[in-house]
Amino acid sequence: MLNTKNTPSIRQLQLFSTLVEHQSISKVAELLHISQPSVSIQLKKMAEQLETELYTISGRKVFITEAGQAVYRAIQSIDTTFSNLQIELNAFKGLQAGTLKIAVDSTAQYLISKVLSPFCHRYPKIDVQLTINNRQTMVKRLKSNEDDFYILSNSPAGVDVIQMPFITNSLVVVANKKHELTRQPHISLNRLQHYPFILREQGSGTRQHIERFCKSHNIKLIERMTIQSNEAIKQFVAENIGLGILSHHTLNQGESSDLVVLDVDNFPINSQWYIMRRTERKLTLLASTFDDYMQNEWQLKS
Amino acid sequence: MLNTKNTPSIRQLQLFSTLVEHQSISKVAELLHISQPSVSIQLKKMAEQLETELYTISGRKVFITEAGQAVYRAIQSIDTTFSNLQIELNAFKGLQAGTLKIAVDSTAQYLISKVLSPFCHRYPKIDVQLTINNRQTMVKRLKSNEDDFYILSNSPAGVDVIQMPFITNSLVVVANKKHELTRQPHISLNRLQHYPFILREQGSGTRQHIERFCKSHNIKLIERMTIQSNEAIKQFVAENIGLGILSHHTLNQGESSDLVVLDVDNFPINSQWYIMRRTERKLTLLASTFDDYMQNEWQLKS
DNA sequence: TAGTTGTATAAATAAAAATCTATACATTTA
């Protein structure tokens, strides 16, 4: 930790560096528009604090001692540190304004805050315009190039995107904790076909995964209800209206709910969340900073 | 030149760096034994001056922004600069005391000040004990190991020394400006044998050179006077009592004298001044610093 | 040697930076 005692003030450093450069106390005074005694006194104090002679005066000439030269070099080093800092800070100032537009598949809404909140703390002046909706809507927005970034579980056909694997998405079967399947191990897919389900609507990413899964495993689920919200599904499942298939991110939201994850064969359905952007969309400074952030801190290590 | 405006004070840097390290304003206050509002205010001021948010406070947690991280890195750099400076200065403090003992052949006394004065200005606290005498005395002192350094025109036999060529010593023939040899070109050595000379005493370096020179050129000079001082010789020569043979360093001491250098064949007698020290003598810190100085700034480039 | 130039010291003052107390506000925890 920086030591304040025995450390000359910034002003004193300035005076001394000017002295070294002009070898004259009165010249320093003139250049900095202050009186000669002021310079005299400050420099003397500084040398006293450092307990070292930094210069000598012989007649009317100023000689910088070796110790003084060392101090001068240190000042120059500090000077460049400050200059570089200024340049860095100016770069950050470019990030103090601007809006980052991100569109998120609603199933991913539970994790977006984890991702976004560190970024927002680091760049507190930025605005984020967040659009949360189902996959179909995301794809529409992606095609009409409305946002900087999209978070989807896989990339749609027909659009050039740059994508980065992000976080693993696991779809699990949930039930009320009093449901008969609870605590049963290795439930077969076939048995599932006899229970009613509450599912997300057509066009949602979750629904898409489920349908693909059912097709490939050759099963058909009973669909008692279709709801556009994961949260609502959880409530109906909790009231034992039926089973649900949800991303595990939507669960364990802290509240000790009545929901239980079932141990079904071939589950969870694993897929990947991707963050993507259109190849031809020009990155704003802010967007590019966000891109760096995602790559450095969220890129999935395979 | 260091910019005082928009530059945070050293104290503010200290506060901020402590903040980064402990992520809490009240913790900083506690650690530095000041009140919490004081820290709050100073940090706020600092951020205002830099026109950048360095941290944000959310609830009771402190988050350092990216800009803040940059500032922190800068502070660390400044910190190490100061630490290194302290170490350097402490090394110089070792040189604030101590006596440097130097013995100089009196013929070289005219140049010793040129050599010594920059050194003394750079290390103003040191003492120099200077012995000026003729060569014989120098050699005696060298043998009894009395001084750190010796300046002689060549090394004596029988003592282990480390020597460094230094400055060229040219012995020239001088006369009063009204002397008949003045303005004559190419005076032969033979003609010199008919004029009386005023010379340095036996045992002086100059005398040694002259004798060696006469021997090798097979001439003999008329010796009217022997004097132990170059300055005195100059006065007698100026009064036209005789010719003199002196180091050119002893001349052109500013005063527009009555002395003229004669254009004698085989003159000047060139030889070398050496600075030397006994091999087995242990160097004090001060002596070693002087040694470095001589090597870096006075070593004769051949 | 007188005048000029450059630096040092003293004493007073000004400006600035840093601090405190008291209080209010906000968030988290019990």
Place this chain on the structure above:
DNA sequence: TAAATGTATAGATTTTTATTTATACAACTA
């Protein structure tokens, strides 16, 4: 919801730093 914890603001005060004027001194320069 009350208590605890952490931060912000206001206003007054203290401390430190910086500066000034006036004067003295010292060393060059003409």
